[in-house]
Amino acid sequence: MNGSLRIDGVSLAVAGQPVIGPLTLEVAPGAVVTLMGPSGCGKSSLLAFISGCLDPAFTARGRVLLDGRDLEGLPPERRRVGTLFQDDLLFPHLSVGGNLAFGLPASVRGRRTRAERVEAALADAGLAGFAARDPATLSGGQRARVALMRTLLAEPGALLLDEPFGKLDAALRDQMRAFVFARARAAGVPTLLVTHDAGDAEAAGGPVIVLESTREV
Amino acid sequence: MIAALRAARWALAGLPRPSVGLGLFPAVTVVVFLGPILVGLVGTLLPSFGILPALGGTEPTLKPWRDLLAAPGLTASIRLTLITGVAATLMSVALAFGIAAAWHGSRWFAVLRGVLPPLLAVPHAAFAIGFAFLVAPSGWIVRLLSPWATGWTRPPDIALVQDPWGIAYTLALVCKEVPFLVLAIAAALGQTGADGLLRAARSLGYGPVAAWVKVVLPLVYRQVRLPVLAVLAYSLSAVEPALVLAPTLPPPLTPLVLRWFADPDLALRFQAAAGAVLQSGLVGGAILLWLGGERAVALIGRRWACAGGRGGSGWGLRAVTAAGMALAVLAVAGSIAVLALWALARGWRFADPLPAGWTLDTLAAAWPGLAGPALNTLLIGAAAVGVGLVLVAGCLENGRRLPAALAGRALWLVYLPLLVPSVGFLFGIQVVLVAAGLDGRWPALVWAHLLYVLPYMFLALADPWRALDERYERSARALGAGPWRSFLRVRVPLLLRPLATAAAIGFSVSVAQYLPTLFAGSGRVATLTTEAVVLASGADRRVTAVYAFAQALLPLLAFAAAVGVPAWMHRRRRGMRTG
Structure with a gap:
């Protein structure tokens, strides 16, 4: 309830073969829960199910509730579930500031106000003055930070992290973990992290649920 | 000097140097197919200012333009x-x-x-x-x-x-x-x-x-x-x-200009040329x-x-x-x-x-008149596709070793015939063909069709050609097959489906050509297309329908073959059915 993300008996199957679950858990606002498991255990499919992008080849059971609201049947854009992917997926035709403004809701009106919000987010990410830059000129770590700020500016009700540190090199990874988890807690949204890296789980600091592959190998 | 630089570039890129023959393909393709467009544009521009010695125009004048505007x-x-x-x-x-x-x-x-x-x-x-x-x-x-x-x-x-x-x-x-x-x-x-x-x-x-x-x-x-x-x-x-x-x-302007080109009064050719230049200018x-x-x-x-x-x-x-x-x-x-x-x-x-x-009476009655143009259509199309396949394969094989940026710029050249209105340069080409005594002959017709067939075949084949895993051919070479053998026995069969599709596309583009057939053939070579267009202005719907349907049928048959032949040849190869 009150702002939490609740996964209630969710299980996924492909062609009758169970892939994951049944799984029940609740993530409180500002908390980070980690799902750990080997690749192929279906954890990314679970995130796709929560965000409403599950491949139609899957059959799903169970419910997902965000702030007490059942998400079933809602298109992805109506769920208010923000996802940070392994790839930053910055839009290459927009500037860095344009990407952030893209995340900002339309209810924030006026070009001045929007630009100020974007600039504040950039400053928060240690990227003050980067608004006019082409995203292609940014380093991997900078791009990842912009992607997170873009997701948070959209004011999501929950945050899903789909192996977001997998493509960063080791030195950058620690920095990025600290940055992401601090921002997620500050935003006060329930955050669900899936990873196969124990270091991620440790840095997240919250409860860890270890998944085992149910698929025959 | 340039050759040395190029050799150095190949060496730097760690790629095998293309054989000299392969390197000629893009050059030949550009010269044979894009050069004439420029020649044709000039050959239309000059008559628009009164210069066309064959019709007695030797002095530059603005009269064609004044006639056009009037x-x-x-x-x-x-x-x-x-x-x-x-x-x-x-x-x-x-x-x-x-x-x-x-x-x-x-x-x-x-x-x-x-x-x-x-x-x-x-x-x-x-x-x-x-x-x-x-x-x-x-x-x-x-x-x-x-x-x-x-x-x-x-x-x-x-x-x-x-x-x-x-x-x-x-x-x-x-x-x-x-x-x-x-x-x-x-x-x-x-x-x-x-x-x-x-x-x-x-x-x-x-x-x-x-x-x-x-x-x-x-x-x-x-x-x-x-x-x-x-x-x-x-x-x-x-x-x-x-x-x-x-x-x-x-x-619209193009049919109007064509009317003047077809007029028995040869003096109207100058005004028509000015109209053709105007058409190019509009586009x-x-x-x-x-x-x-x-x-x-x-x-x-x-x-x-x-x-x-x-x-x-x-x-x-x-x-x-x-x-x-x-x-x-x-x-x-x-x-x-x-x-x-x-x-x-x-x-x-x-x-x-x-x-x-x-x-079936209409079909039977139309057949004697239909057979000749149908055969012409078929032969011109087959010849254009045959030459087109060789040229496109040569260019792509050469282009495979070029940086992607360069290949991207080459696309503009490929598209050129599709961006320049045909009426704007075909008259100039006809003038040259007539002067060379080539108009109405087979090479001229096939070549005029290739102007339009080639771009589409190139576009259809470019992506599959580049997407094929290079390692297939590399393993063939490692097994001792020469470049020709690995090309013909590995690359071509693996690309059979896109090749067949490209051939069907090229053939259907050739079948559809009206103006190039008219100009390169000097109006003497009849195809299903030219006949159908002539009949369309006549009264007998049934005869017109026979020609137009035959014209539509040929490409559809080609497409059916492009799907059917590779599927039949690979009927026992599950790995060839997708992708």
Whole structure:
């Protein structure tokens, strides 16, 4: 309830073969829960199910509730579930500031106000003055930070992290973990992290649920 | 020096140096196919200023231009050309992008991709004739609706085709251009990583259509800019649909200019040349304006994308675009169907929904006259495809070792024949061919067809050619096969399906050629296309239908073969059925 993300008996199957679950858990606002498991255990499919992008080849059971609201049947854009992917997926035709403004809701009106919000987010990410830059000129770590700020500016009700540190090199990874988890807690949204890296789980600091592959190998 | 630099570049890139023979392919292709376009443009420009020694023009003069400007109906013709051409382009672009935006990722979009290639293969002439048989006052649609819905017991006295506004003509252009654009967009979508970006935008709360338009469209548009410009150029200078469906008093500019070229009074050739140059100028100006418009739209669009509006569920656009696309598909399919009906009709009184009876008499009566042009069509097409395959394969094999940026720039050259209106350079080419005594001969015809066949074959083959895993050939070489053997025994069979598709596309483009056949053949070589266009202005619908249907049938057979032959040859190879 009150702002939490609740996964209630969710299980996924492909062609009758169970892939994951049944799984029940609740993530409180500002908390980070980690799902750990080997690749192929279906954890990314679970995130796709929560965000409403599950491949139609899957059959799903169970419910997902965000702030007490059942998400079933809602298109992805109506769920208010923000996802940070392994790839930053910055839009290459927009500037860095344009990407952030893209995340900002339309209810924030006026070009001045929007630009100020974007600039504040950039400053928060240690990227003050980067608004006019082409995203292609940014380093991997900078791009990842912009992607997170873009997701948070959209004011999501929950945050899903789909192996977001997998493509960063080791030195950058620690920095990025600290940055992401601090921002997620500050935003006060329930955050669900899936990873196969124990270091991620440790840095997240919250409860860890270890998944085992149910698929025959 | 340059050769040394090039060798150094190959060495640096760690690539095997292409053999000298392979390196010649792009050069030959450019010289043989693009050079003549320039020669043709100059050969049209000079007569427009009075210089054409064969007709006694040796002194430069402005008289052709003064005659052109004084020609009756010129202003109305230009106005008609611009309005129909721009309207057709805008409608085609809106519908094609609308379809992609509204239906991206759905099963229907995938189905559509399969349905469109045969529609695209229907020649413009056959489609225009069928379209006229469909929507004319005495056409099939009116017959199906009369008299129960309309009350008409005889064809109404309304200009439903050749209407003064060119509405039928514009709609016919849209029906043929939308499939082309949708296929171009679908191909570009595969190269943009659209799915990931869409997912990101949806997770930020964007509706499916708003996400597509704000995130995917800018990336896709960059890839389909040339096809869009080709559509613009074609809409402003189409020939066969204009002859059949556009108003005649005055017609659009290209048919008007062709009328002057065909006039028995040879002095009119100068004025016609000036008109042809004007036509090229119109298209060139329109392309420049379009490119300027693109910038303005991009500027406004970027601001709009960043304003945060999330858009709705997109159902409205889904409904509108589905209806538009269904109409376009039905119009093309219905046009071919009505040709078949007329070709087999014993008699078809007005307001009967179907012919009273069926007969093969029309076919039998038409056969003696039909066989010659049909054979010409077949042979020219086969020759053009054969030469085209060799040239395209050579260029691609050479291009495979070039950096991608260079290959991207080469696309402009490939598209050149599709961007320059044919009437603007074909007369100049004819002048040269006549001077060389080559007009009306086979090499000239095949070559003129190749101007249009080659770009399409190149576009069809380029992506599959580059996408084939290089390691297949490398392992063949490691097993001791020489370059030719690994090419013929490994690459060609693996690419059999795209090769067959490219051949079918090339063949259908050749079958459709009207103006190049007319000019390179000096009007002496008859094909199904030239005959069908001539007959379209006559009275006997049944005979016209036989020729037009035969013209439409050849490409469809070629496409069926392109699907069937590789499938049969690989019937025991599961790994060859996909991809």
